[in-house]
Amino acid sequence: MTSLTFYGGAGEIGGNKILLEDKGARIYLDFGESFGFGEDFFYEYLAPRAANGLEVYFEFNLIPKLPKLYSKKMLQLTELKYQKPDIDAIFISHLHSDHVGHLEFIDEDIPIYMGHGTHRLIETYHKLYPQLYNIGEHNKINLFKTGDKIKIKHLVIEPIHVEHSVPAAYGFIIHTSKGPIVYTGDFRMHGPRSDMTQDFIKKAAKCKPYIMLCEGTRMSSDVEHNYTEKEVEDKVYDITSKSKGLVLTYFSMLNADRFMSFYKAAVKAKRIIVIDTRLAYIIDNMRDKIKILPDVLSDKNIKIYFRISKSCTFCEKDYTPWERPYMKNMINYEEISKNPKKYLMHMGFYRLMELVYLQPKDADFIYSMSEHFLEGEDNEEQRQIWENWMKHFGITFHKAHCSGHACKDDLFDAIKKIKPKILIPIHTEKAEGFKEVHENVKIVEKGKKAEI
Ligand SMILES: [Zn+2]
Ligand SMILES: [Zn+2]
Numbered sequence: 001m002t003s004l005t006f007y008g009g010a011g012e013i014g015g016n017k018i019l020l021e022d023k024g025a026r027i028y029l030d031f032g033e034s035f036g037f038g039e040d041f042f043y044e045y046l047a048p049r050a051a052n053g054l055e056v057y058f059e060f061n062l063i064p065k066l067p068k069l070y071s072k073k074m075l076q077l078t079e080l081k082y083q084k085p086d087i088d089a090i091f092i093s094h095l096h097s098d099h100v101g102h103l104e105f106i107d108e109d110i111p112i113y114m115g116h117g118t119h120r121l122i123e124t125y126h127k128l129y130p131q132l133y134n135i136g137e138h139n140k141i142n143l144f145k146t147g148d149k150i151k152i153k154h155l156v157i158e159p160i161h162v163e164h165s166v167p168a169a170y171g172f173i174i175h176t177s178k179g180p181i182v183y184t185g186d187f188r189m190h191g192p193r194s195d196m197t198q199d200f201i202k203k204a205a206k207c208k209p210y211i212m213l214c215e216g217t218r219m220s221s222d223v224e225h226n227y228t229e230k231e232v233e234d235k236v237y238d239i240t241s242k243s244k245g246l247v248l249t250y251f252s253m254l255n256a257d258r259f260m261s262f263y264k265a266a267v268k269a270k271r272i273i274v275i276d277t278r279l280a281y282i283i284d285n286m287r288d289k290i291k292i293l294p295d296v297l298s299d300k301n302i303k304i305y306f307r308i309s310k311s312c313t314f315c316e317k318d319y320t321p322w323e324r325p326y327m328k329n330m331i332n333y334e335e336i337s338k339n340p341k342k343y344l345m346h347m348g349f350y351r352l353m354e355l356v357y358l359q360p361k362d363a364d365f366i367y368s369m370s371e372h373f374l375e376g377e378d379n380e381e382q383r384q385i386w387e388n389w390m391k392h393f394g395i396t397f398h399k400a401h402c403s404g405h406a407c408k409d410d411l412f413d414a415i416k417k418i419k420p421k422i423l424i425p426i427h428t429e430k431a432e433g434f435k436e437v438h439e440n441v442k443i444v445e446k447g448k449k450a451e452i
Pocket of ligand 1: 013014015096098099186427
């Protein structure tokens with residue numbers, strides 16, 4: 001018997017937790033946390049504590065109550081008795097919480113497979129945010145690269161690189177007793193490394209798949225223009241070259257493509273890009289994996305921002321040991337405020353305080369993240385505070401962003417090339433929309449086993 005069970009990622013964007021069972025082999029494709037997880041029951045400090053383990057999550061049905069999957073520690077207060085795990089492997093497509101978020105609950109003896117780059121990013125982030133990026137303890141982490149062929153019992157899994165808004169994103173071809181299953185993970189075709197996604201599509205088509213599990217994040221937004229990463233770079237250049245003051249920006253620190261778009265736009269506009277020590281640390285740690293990234297210590301187009309700390313003298317002992325090496329290429333508020341037109345500076349919400357020291361005049365802010373923060377209902381208070389800061393300092397607000405996901409036309413193009421016998425839409429709120437492009441679309445439901 002061969003089956004797929006969608007414990008997450010069916011009827012919703014994200015939260016992928018897909019169990020594949022095939023003749024005694026059992027593997028998961030991703031083990032993520034749904035967006036908006038627990039928001040119906042938890043609020044600020046009304047949230048489960050680590051000591052609660054999974055008891056609270058089971059109470060509200062927020063996580064599947066399955067035996068032989070979770071660690072002893074996580075089950076200690078629950079009625080589910082700990083048993084040795086019976087899952088052969090969990091394959092991680094990329095480092096977004098909707099794909100890795102619930103790994104921390106997993107039994108430490110279940111083998112985890114992830115890309116080399118994903119593992120590096122986890123280590124790097126964990127150092128910066130020990131609480132936030134916690135994937136738990138795992139005794140068997142196996143790292144793969146594109147082109148590897150991994151054997152799990154009779155299954156053979158091929159990870160193939162795809163382009164997404166985080167480096168080291170993969171799709172998989174899983175060779176099962178029923179035929180190949182293609183899993184896209186999250187992917188796009190409109191960035192600088194669309195060749196990787198095209199490579200994945202080519203290999204997926206060549207294996208003549210029985211099933212394609214296809215992400216459909218943007219199925220519901222077919223009217224919008226499909227902005228490309230190059231267009232983002234051009235827009236950033238346009239705003240920066242016209243600005244009469246300091247240019248500020250905010251983009252995800254995990255998005256290496258976006259960093260490069262801002263870097264290139266800054267160089268073209270003859271400005272220096274200013275990043276904080278955390279972003280410098282991340283780029284520095286990814287540089288041997290992503291060759292195009294510049295050297296943050298020696299590149300003359302980069303400066304690393306140090307905030308005022310304890311002694312107010314910018315001396316070494318004011319900063320943590322991992323930050324200190326970056327002092328070699330340090331800049332502080334004084335230098336920037338003397339000549340603000342020389343800089344394009346990365347600044348997140350929690351760093352807005354720096355504006356008090358920088359005292360920018362005629363500044364511009366380029367917001368370069370998904371619209372979620374600006375449009376989400378839950379962020380109203382935060383958004384208001386952001387607006388107040390912009391107004392207080394007379395900063396002009398701009399947006400320049402493109403999605404990490406393929407647009408509808410690109411998705412349809414991929415499906416037409418890959419030609420699976422059965423198409424299963426995942427990671428989408430508009431699965432029905434895929435019927436336009438394929439005659440055998442199987443709509444799956446969360447928590448239900450689909451025999452294939
Ligand atoms: Zn996702
Ligand atoms: Zn993603």
